[in-house]
Amino acid sequence: MSAPARPTPATTTAWIVDHTAPAAENPLRLVERPLAATGARDLLVEVAACGVCRTDLHLAEGDLAPHLPHCTSGHEIVGRVMRIGNEVSGFEPGDRVGAAWLAGTCGECRYCRSEQENLCPRSTYTGWDRHGGYARHTVVDARFAYHLPEGLPAEELAPLLCAGIIGYRALERAQLPPGGRLGIYGFGASAHLTAQLALSRGATVHVLTRAEAARRLALDLGAASARGAYDAPPEPLDSAILFAPVGDLVPVALAALDRGGTLAVAGIHLTDIPALNYRQHLFQERTLRSVTANTRADGLAYLAEATRRRPTVHVQSYPVEQAPEALADLAADRITGVAVLMAD
The missing domain is CATH 3.90.180.10 (Medium-chain alcohol dehydrogenases, catalytic domain)
Structure with missing residues (x-):
């Protein structure tokens, strides 16, 4: 009342x-x-x-x-x-x-x-x-x-009101297919919520991040693997999300994508991206996309999903x-x- x-x-x-x-x-x-x-x-x-x-x-x-x-x-x-x-x-x-x-x-x-x-x-x-x-x-x-x-x-x-909502939009922008293989680069506030959202939808999640504690958390939450930020994932990725504000990781993540894969860059700030090699990073219809803020519809959709499938925060x-x-x-x-x- x-x-x-x-x-x-x-x-x-x-x-x-x-x-x-x-x-x-x-x-x-x-x-x-x-x-x-x-x-x-x-x-x-x-x-x-x-x-x-x-x-x-x-x-x-x-x-x-x-x-x-x-x-x-x-x-x-x-x-x-x-x-x-x-x-x-x-x-x-x-x-x-x-x-x-x-x-x-x-x-x-x-x-x-x-x-x-x-x-x-x-x-x-x-x-x-x-x-x-x-x-x-x-x-x-x-x-x-x-x-x-x-x-x-x-x-x-x-x-949930930013880390969760932005992660939700980034996952949508990454166009992960049902049951797909998702790479997450950086594993802070937004990433640890997004990983759980992807897992609840049936994805296989691979985490690439520099901090050992973050890698342990990723495995505890159900990630299939957790490696260093510049390491290759154990299998090609259908989609990837870059949460770390590190432009050097853009070509790394693009190179990890399978044919037709999508990389979504989730941060509002990113250091400069080095030169990309067309054949290595973009050819075979790989896609690079940014994520800009969110809509209120994103917020309502994510909060509804998080209420149904309550994440571990x-x-x-x-x-x-x-x-x-x-x-x-x-x-x-x-x-x-x-x-x-x-x-x-």
């Missing part, structure tokens, strides 16, 4: 990207800032948990140019609605909700009209264009929020006050699975 609206706080405690620097040098700063106004179509959300995504790291370290000065990062948000705007329908105070990377689109361009809103030129993003979830409270456009089930731990739900949790430590641990590959910031 929905709870009555509580008084709206005027300020919130939040981490902001104070300046860009390596995560080990702590580019974040804790502030008490005015809470963004709740617009007519917005939800005021009290944050319970927020996942720590590699995109947050790219923003803090300067790989992605900032859009909103002194922005609060975080786009895997689980919380409770405190107040709703006067044009909001479908949400009530007390509802459990999630906010993901896609924060807004124009709704009018040819991409929005053709079920490709992730390509909208005027799209906006949580923790990049709008303040995100490394905070006690945040404001979310209700049209881009998700109802979340009760009874599941917030720290397990949070990673390997969480390393931190109090929200330790956001800089979580980001530094992510940068140093000290996290196996996902990092999540937790409110008191």
Whole structure:
């Protein structure tokens, strides 16, 4: 049952990207800032948990140019609605909700009209264009929020809202045939959820990643093999997904594909790709595809599938006050699975 609206706080405690620097040098700063106004179509959300995504790291370290000065990062948000705007329908105070990377689109361009809103030129993003979830409270456009089930731990739900959704889209873009052979390059937050999704659909999964702990996790989750990032898989691949932001792995993954195979590159940032050899990497109808954000339909489809086939989410949790430590641990590959910031 929905709870009555509580008084709206005027300020919130939040981490902001104070300046860009390596995560080990702590580019974040804790502030008490005015809470963004709740617009007519917005939800005021009290944050319970927020996942720590590699995109947050790219923003803090300067790989992605900032859009909103002194922005609060975080786009895997689980919380409770405190107040709703006067044009909001479908949400009530007390509802459990999630906010993901896609924060807004124009709704009018040819991409929005053709079920490709992730390509909208005027799209906006949580923790990049709008303040995100490394905070006690945040404001979310209700049209881009998700109802979340009760009874599941917030720290397990949070990673589903980006790591899970982006992995879902990447798997769709990789065009894995039924019962196919999937290669996953890099095995962090998104990859360990995507592997489970592919396995639940009957795929054979081979993991290629540099960290020994990640390889052990992959085998524990059911991968058929787990090898070094630059190693060849034990058999040709029908599809592959590159999660590691390492351009050098693009030709490696393409060379591992069987005829007609597809490589989907899942990251928002990638180091430069070296020269490709046409015969070795692309001939025989191999395909190279990028993955750009997600649509709300992706989010709804993935959350429905994850509810039916609940994944094992390997969480390393931190109090929200330790956001800089979580980001530094992510940068140093000290996290196996996902990092999540937790409110008191």
